[in-house]
Amino acid sequence: MTAQVLDGKAIAADIRQSLQARISSMVANGERPPGLAVVLVGEDPASQVYVRNKARACQEVGFYSEVHRLARETAQPDLLALVDRLNADPRIDGILVQLPLPPQIDAEAVIERILPSKDVDGFHPYNVGRLALRLPRLRPCTPKGIMTMLARTGVPLEGLDAVIIGQSNIVGRPMALELLAARCTITVCHSRTRDLADKARGADILVAAIGRPAFVPGDWIKEGALVIDVGINRTADGGLVGDVDFAACAARAAWITPVPGGVGPMTIASLLENTCEARGWATSPE
Numbered sequence: 145m146t147a148q149v150l151d152g153k154a155i156a157a158d159i160r161q162s163l164q165a166r167i168s169s170m171v172a173n174g175e176r177p178p179g180l181a182v183v184l185v186g187e188d189p190a191s192q193v194y195v196r197n198k199a200r201a202c203q204e205v206g207f208y209s210e211v212h213r214l215a216r217e218t219a220q221p222d223l224l225a226l227v228d229r230l231n232a233d234p235r236i237d238g239i240l241v242q243l244p245l246p247p248q249i250d251a252e253a254v255i256e257r258i259l260p261s262k263d264v265d266g267f268h269p270y271n272v273g274r275l276a277l278r279l280p281r282l283r284p285c286t287p288k289g290i291m292t293m294l295a296r297t298g299v300p301l302e303g304l305d306a307v308i309i310g311q312s313n314i315v316g317r318p319m320a321l322e323l324l325a326a327r328c329t330i331t332v333c334h335s336r337t338r339d340l341a342d343k344a345r346g347a348d349i350l351v352a353a354i355g356r357p358a359f360v361p362g363d364w365i366k367e368g369a370l371v372i373d374v375g376i377n378r379t380a381d382g383g384l385v386g387d388v389d390f391a392a393c394a395a396r397a398a399w400i401t402p403v404p405g406g407v408g409p410m411t412i413a414s415l416l417e418n419t420c421e422a423r424g425w426a427t428s429p430e
């Protein structure tokens with residue numbers, strides 16, 4: 145089998161186009177556009193790229209947006225004070241603090257300070273809890289974007305065996321909750337998992353979110369599987385590779401996401417959708 149490529153870049157462009165049309169007609173009717181505040185602490189090069197891409201996407205669809213760039217040495221009380229101001233700002237529907245944060249800042253304390261109704265990352269315990277209860281409000285962007293891509297395959301997910309490699313709060317854990325809600329059977333693997341290759345070989349859906357370049361070889365892939373690559377690993381020559389060996393895995397999978405141009409752009413598209421939802425504008429279900 146040779147996999148069909150799930151083109152996240154194209155799906156994200158579709159989503160932005162329909163949001164842009166919706167927002168311009170709402171604004172023409174006198175409505176205030178959705179507003180997003182993005183906060184970046186420090187100069188991590190990858191975070192700078194993601195924040196720039198988020199700001200550009202906001203501009204493209206017609207959001208009100210602000211980027212707050214704070215020094216790497218910023219003290220936690222100063223960051224919390226900014227979050228408080230953004231919580232109280234009526235132009236701002238969504239607040240996102242780019243992760244990772246420098247070591248002097250407790251990321252959990254910052255996330256918990258954001259009003260759950262403005263938590264467009266979906267990381268606040270309230271939003272994670274609601275997802276766990278199958279009563280989702282604002283859903284974490286990367287798993288939400290992956291669910292949108294899976295829906296585009298047209299493959300019914302119910303009853304499939306899903307294996308997730310990686311147990312992070314940003315991807316692995318909420319991904320498990322999303323796929324469980326879609327009635328898949330879930331295995332979450334991590335650094336202590338035994339017989340990882342055997343577990344991966346049983347997967348109808350394999351999500352690789354481990355942060356190790358080309359970690360998943362072709363012979364871990366079940367014939368006809370859906371392979372989702374969340375990895376963004378920078379090579380010495382400045383290129384990007386995912387967590388799966390793309391060519392070898394594509395030879396066995398039915399569907400596969402590329403890196404770049406797969407999950408990454410969908411993360412940002414989901415952020416835009418979440419900001420519309422935080423504004424009180426429902427976006428269409430996938």
Ligand SMILES: Nc1nc2c(c(=O)[nH]1)N[C@@H](CN(C=O)c1ccc(C(=O)N[C@@H](CCC(=O)O)C(=O)O)cc1)CN2
Nearest residue numbers: 193194241242243244265285286404405406408409411
């Ligand atoms: N507050 C958050 N921090 C982080 C999140 C998050 O969802 N919220 N996720 C990741 C990074 N991330 C979003 O912020 C992110 C990663 C990658 C991309 C993306 O578009 N990638 C492109 C390649 C871009 C490049 O050239 O580097 C692609 O895959 O095609 C968007 C968002 C950690 N932090």
